[in-house]
Structures are given as C-alpha cells and as structure tokens.
Amino acid sequence: MLYVKELTRQFGINTAVDRVSFQIDRPMMVGVIGRSGAGKSTLLRMLNRLTDASAGQILFEGQDILTLTGRARRAWQARCAMIFQQFNLVPRLDVVSNVLHGTLNRRSTLATVFNLFPAEDIHKAVGILDRLGIAEQAAKRAEALSGGQQQRVAIARALMQDPAIILADEPIASLDPMNAQVVMETLRRIHEEDGRTVVANLHTLDTARRYCDRVIGMRNGRIVFDGAPELLTAQAAREIYGAGADFSEAATSTEIETLERADKDYALSMMGP
Template sequence: MKFELRNVTRRFGERTAVNDVNLEIPQGQMVGIIGRSGAGKSTLLRMINRLTDPSSGSIHFGDLEVSRLRGNALRGWQRDCAMIFQQFNLVPRLDVLTNVLLGRLNHRSTVMSLLSVFTREERIMAIAALERLGIEQTALQRAGTLSGGQQQRVAIARALMQAPKMVLADEPIASLDPLNAKIVMDALRDINEREGITVITNLHTLDTARGYCERIIGMADGHVVFDGTPSELTAEAVQAIYGSDRDGAGIDESMTSTSINIPASAERPARSSAGVNALAAASV
C-alpha cells in the first residue's frame, strides 16, 4: 500500500516549516530523514501522524486521504501509524507492562480503557513484545526506573501493541549512547524486515542513516533537497542538505558518527509459552 504526500506545506505564522513536499513511499521501505535542526523533519512526521495538520496539500495512504480524517477515523489512523518519540512519552509511575499495554487503547472500548482492564491475551502479547526487545525482565518495574535505552525499547514495544501499518520514529536515538542506539535501530530494522512494516525515522547521524535505511531523504529549510539510496548520498549531496560551516568547509561526518563495533551476539534462546503465561498471570 503506497503512502503519499502531495504538495504538503505547514506554516506557523509567517514561518514555513515544511514547504511543498511531494513524496511517494511504497509499503515496506525503511526510510531515514536527515537534515539540520529546524529543517522540518519533526514537523513532517507530526503531519503524517496528524498530530499537526498541514496548512495545504494532502496526505494519502492507499485510497485513504489521511489529511481529511476526523474523530474515530483519525484515531484509527493514529493507531495504524504508530509514533515513537525522542523523549519516550512513557508514564514513569506505571510499571513497564502497563505502559506497553497502553498501546492497545485504540483497539478497545472506552469503558474498558477507562477501567484499565486488559485481557490475558493482551498481557501475553505485551510480554512477548518485551521479550522480542530483550527487556521482559523489567515488566513489573516502574518505567521511570529504567535507563534511556530501556525506556526507548519499551516505547517500541508499546508501538508494536498497536499492530501498526507504519512506524514513525522522531530522533529515536538522539539521547542514547552508541550501544543503546544500535540496539534501538536493530529493533526498528527487525520490525521493518520481519513484518514488512514501513518505518520512517528522523536521524541526526549520517552513518546510522546509511547503515540502516534503504532510502534517505534530506531536508533543508522545509524543502526535500535529496531523495536517494545511501550510495547516492555523496559529499556534494551532504553539503546540499547541511550547507557549509562559517569557514566554508563541508560538514565533517565523523562528528555525527555513532559507530560502535559490536560482535554479533548469539541468538537469544526461545522462551516457552509457559514462561510467558506465568509472567502474564503474575502481573494480573
């Protein structure tokens, strides 16, 4: 199912944050969006998820015109288009399992949501999502006690609970150390490859964009100035996206590097369904 932006513009007063953007993204691509701070990357993602409305233009997903949705239809789109934020957006006082279960709210009745009554099947789903991200042992901890890398993995598990058709990640590794950045990006790539879900992520490191994304979109001053493969992201393209420093020199990519040499870890042993069921029962 193709996702498309047609002449999308967003203005804030006299400032134009996103200017006449046209993009077509086929189902199942992993796309990285790069550019300076203020280039329009976050505004673009927020319009896709409809946290921000476009000032003009239209957004489409297959036959669905996303930019016209209201009410229940809009909530359905925000369920199908999961958003992962730089600052995690967890509820620190709640335990990890409950934070992950919150991803099911748009699948449930209002009464069930208000009462925070989750089924056994939903709890099993949540624990399986945590296992997939290697943090099932934190299920009963308060989310606020976790490290930044662990919290971001909880946020990804919560997004998986939405059963999304698309995942948007806004600078998901900006506040993480290189090891946790790799773990989070590996998780996003796994979702993309295993489920065939489109992943669109804003990134501030060029080596990460090249290493994980099959397509890179560069933005500058609200415009798309580059759209191509990692191999096409040449020094000239990088300069078009980031410009030059005050001395006229191009950007030094090593300054944005998050590279870390990590040996391939052994595959995590599969856990029995009994173990999953036991933890789900303990959390009731």
C-alpha cells in the same frame, strides 16, 4: 502505499514544511535527515495527524488521511504509530502497562480509567517485550530502566497497535552510542521481519546509511535529497546541512565506529608530523 503531495505547514509567517512530495510504494526503512529546524519533526507529526497540514495531501492506500476526523483519525494514528525522542512513557507505571497503552484507542472509557486489560493483550505485550529482549523488565517501573530500555518499551507500545507504518522522531538523539545501535537494530529487524514501513528522523549520516533503504534529506522545509544511501556523498551532505568544504561527517555521528575513528584521527593530528 503512501503518497505525500505538496505537503505544507505554516506557523504564522514561517513555513516549517514547504511543498514536500514523495512516495513510498513498498515497505521500506526510510531515514529523514537534516539539521535542527529543517522540518523533519513537523513532517512526521503531520503524517501521524498530531499536527494539521496547511496545504497538500497525504494518501494512504488511496485515502486522504488529512480529511479524517474523530474515530477515523484515531484509527489512522493506530495504523501509523509514533515513537518519540523522549519515550513518552508513564514513569511510575510498570513496563507492561506502558506497552498496553498501545491499545487505548480500542478500549472503553471504563476499562481505561481502571487500567483493565484482557489477558490476551497482556500475553501479547509480554511476548513483544520478549522479542525486544526486555521481558525481564516487565514488572519494573518504566522510570527504573535505562534510556535504551525505555525506548524499546516505547517501540513495544507501538507494536501493540499492529501498525502498517512506524514513525520514529529522533529515536536515538538522547541515547549513548551503544543504546543507539541497539534501538536502530531493533527498528531494522521489525521492518525486515514484519514487513512494516519505518520512517525515522535522524541527525546522523552514518546511521542513515547503515540502517535505511532510502534517505530523504531536508533543508529549510524542503526535500533537497531523495535516494539510496550509497548516493549520500559528501557533496550531498553539504547541501543537506548547508555546510562548507570543511564539513565533517563525524560531527553528526553517534555510531561507535565513526566516533572511535574520529578520536583516533584527532589524536594523530595532535601528534604532528
């Protein structure tokens, strides 16, 4: 389905992604983890063709998408939808219009300028919002919504493209633990119910274990771990994050249960023997 081969991206003398290779041969939910600067975001941006690769191949159903230009490149970006950490919504537009922007790649310039949408697309957008539990927010401006709601609007916009692959670049990094859980559960449900591949950049080990079928760990632009979540041991985590024996998984966590456990352990340690 998707084959990444020796993918490399250089910025001057710096190598952000260094000869990365992996294959996804069936729909699954993949978590890409690693510290800031590991190359995770650059990898996703190359997969979506927002950033050009310096070398390598990205094959989807046998076609090298790095060779696509113009309309073919835009068609690929519709099939490989992107969700961003900062939502990338138009704040003053209503929620439905933001979702309908997922159809811009197939609309005429005139329709885009005057913000004209077919009734069929409007009904589809509202249906997607209902599926994600935020249909009652449809008429509100995007800026009036909470962060978690805005991220679900961004997911709805991606679904309007009917993509085969959804790329999520740090989708919960700016959210509180409760909203982070809702967003991750939404992405997981989309994968399971629709059979879509989801690739999400994540900072947190527990989130990757809980929601992903497979975890790829990156360090300094290279893959240093690729396997099932249950193989993500403390030793593997130290290798991914370049940490010593005192590495604490709770330090990477946004999961409510892990944070509560860490707070309890800290309180007990302060009480002394």
